[in-house]
Amino acid sequence: MRKKETLKILIFFIVFAVLLLPVSYLLRPDDGHTKATFAGFYAEENNTLDTVFIGSSAAYRYFVPPLLWKNYGVTSYVLATSAQPLDTVPYIIAEAEKTQSPKLYVVEIRRLIMEDYNIKNNLYQESSDRESQLRQVADNMKYSRNRTQLINSTVDGDKTDWLIDIIHNHSNWKYITSKSFGLMLYNKKSSVKSATTIGAWKELQKFETESYAGEQLELENKTKQKLVNLLKFCKGRGLNVLFVSTPYVEDSQYIALENYAAEVIKNYGYGYLNCNYLYDEIGVDFSSDFYNSQHTNILGAEKVTSYIGDYIVKNYAVLSSHGESIAKDWDKAYESWSAIAAAQEKAVKSAVGKNK
């Protein structure tokens, strides 16, 4: 075989790989939120984010970057996925660090607490739940070393259809719409900078957390190890990280586990803010600010964001100056979000009003 022919074969496969990449991205599932969140993150201009929020729905239902910008001039992004496992966080941070140098990472840890709670109470279904939770992260990260390492460290057994995710996702061709093509290169900005507030409502009863302030329940070895690994990772990279627990309807076990986690986190020299001891300071109202026992609605999200914004501005050097185009972009995001928020607030207030 001549050199020319060998080269031809090589070029054929290179072109194939180049084409395979966007096709793989196109076929990744789109739940209307997660893919757009990652695409939006990748599309942000390099080194323009002051803070990155990481975690599960306990992060993306609570933190509103456009509001944080409006109130404090802090640019932020919520790189969170539904039930995001804590052992994926180091890889998400590593991926974020490729394009951004945030002055602070805010990591919400509820998923870890829930996971531990489920293990203790025999509610944990690792095989069925974990795959979809991991896939939300792995199948939304661009092909990279971080992604490969994430898969190698979190997936057991055959990893082929994780590493080459088109093997798993190829059947999604049925759900492709013209909108899907906009996200296929992961370069479409989020018009609301990842804000995912909700205009629904449910009346809840607050759990009195104060009476359990002194109680601790040790984390299982498996979950504790995940937390320790993350802390070591952050320490190793010299990152500024604030760990938080956002408000929800607690129970005695949850709060005791959070108290234990707080000790572990503090031992590594990191801050931990449990909002479930700060209901009054935040102003959270369980009769109007939630849409289910686990998540705030628009009203609750605005209060939590304001409190956290105030806290991080006072305690961490997160403020920086941003150029005119960046500021314009963020102003526009705030406008887009506030139009949505106004409708959501109206819906919630009307529902609350009707109930009264």
Added chain:
Amino acid sequence: MTIISLKFLLFLAVTLVIYYIVPGKAQWLVLFAASVAFYIYAGPYYILFAAALITVSYFAARAISGMHEKQRAQSQHLEKAEKKQCAAFWTGKKRKVLAAALTAVVGSLVFLKTYRVIISGLNAFISLFGAWRFKPASIIFPLGFSFYSFQIVAYLVDVYRGKCEAQKNFAKYALFVLFFPQITEGPIARYDRLAPQLYEPHKADYKNLKSGAQLMLWGFFKKLVIADRLGLFVNSVFADLNKYSGLVLVVTLSFYSIQMYADFSGCIDIVTGAAEMFGITLDKNFNHPYFSKTVPEYWRRWHMSLSGWFKDYVFYPVSASKLSLKLNKFARRRFGGTVSRAVAASFPVIIVWLLTGFWHGAQLNYIVWGLYYGVIIIAGIIFAPYGRKLTAAMHINTDSFLWRLFQMLRTFAICTFARIFFRAKDFSESVLIISKMFGGWPSSVNFFSLGLDRFDFTVVVLSVLLLLSVSILQEKTCVRERIARQNVFVRWAVYYAALFAVIIYGVYGSSNTGTAFIYEKF
């Protein structure tokens, strides 16, 4: 490691690289090592069976070959009468060796095919007297055993007939039996055509590599896009047969016919393409069988290596046997004409089709399936003259497209009906299908609820139309050569379109489990 897995593609790529790096003389050793590794990976237990049969047949062939030589040496200086005596002596000896070897090979096949059936029959009988049962040992049917055991039989008979020399090198002979692309589903190779290609050196040839890869890609398309998608529909109906009747069963069986073709011929395309990349041309196994106008023609175009094998090693010997000749003579004297022709053909035809059915499995449904074809073929011989008279009387232009189309559809229908016995899990299920097929047509059926949604149906229709168009083109020209004549942009666009069609529209991955080849179980 199924041949549609990424593992196989990687295995093939690595083997190809090593094959073309090593000196030509050592290339066969690379194929041998790869074939043994492939078979051991498929199941370590399989190789023991294969090794035993290879050893037995190797020594038997060597012994027969040695007797050939001795016979030749002895008869050189003999008179005609003595030569005859010498030939008779050695033929007797050779026959004994051949019979012993064939008993070992065919006996193993018969044992593996029948022991479960026999044990379940015995258990059914014993159950009349008490609760005790035989527990069948968990013997797994070795992968590709039906295929390579026939290959070994052909080799032994060919050596006996003096058609080919016995291979002296044990490893070379083992390579002929175990050659990895074809071991799972054939084609059933003949020693004189395949072996020399395996042992001779090959230079890396761009044309072979390209052409082989194209054929493999087409095979993947047939298997993953068409066969496995239709399989979802077919499996969904067969999983709950009691629910369906009439039209649903007719559609399901027609889909199964297409699935079967796309599955088996797709596998053979992958196998042939893989072999082509090593510079090795395998025997053709399919020649657009659904374009056949008669059932015998269909069987000359479907699984050609199996029908060819039966023709050479069963049909001809049985036709030329003393019993068959006697039967012939008797029929000619007694009936004459068409009937005598039918009687003459019936004996070997029925034997061939009983064995063909048995080759697929010892269960009653496979035997009935074989007999069905035997009867259809004999009926064809008997009624052919009347058919010709009828078409002449009705002034039907038998050369017209419409008539040929009718013939093709008729053959398709006959073969599709036979698939009832093939797909059903046992004979009673076959009977159930037949009774339900003609037992009332449902008032309304939602075909989109039977494993395939609207999107899948669209893909099925478009891909079957593509398969049909390519098959029509292939009847007239070589499609791969036609593509090769286009400019690079068109060519590469076609390749990438095919590649992505398989990747996107193929039915595979962790959520789909139905990717085993249908013929793999035989």
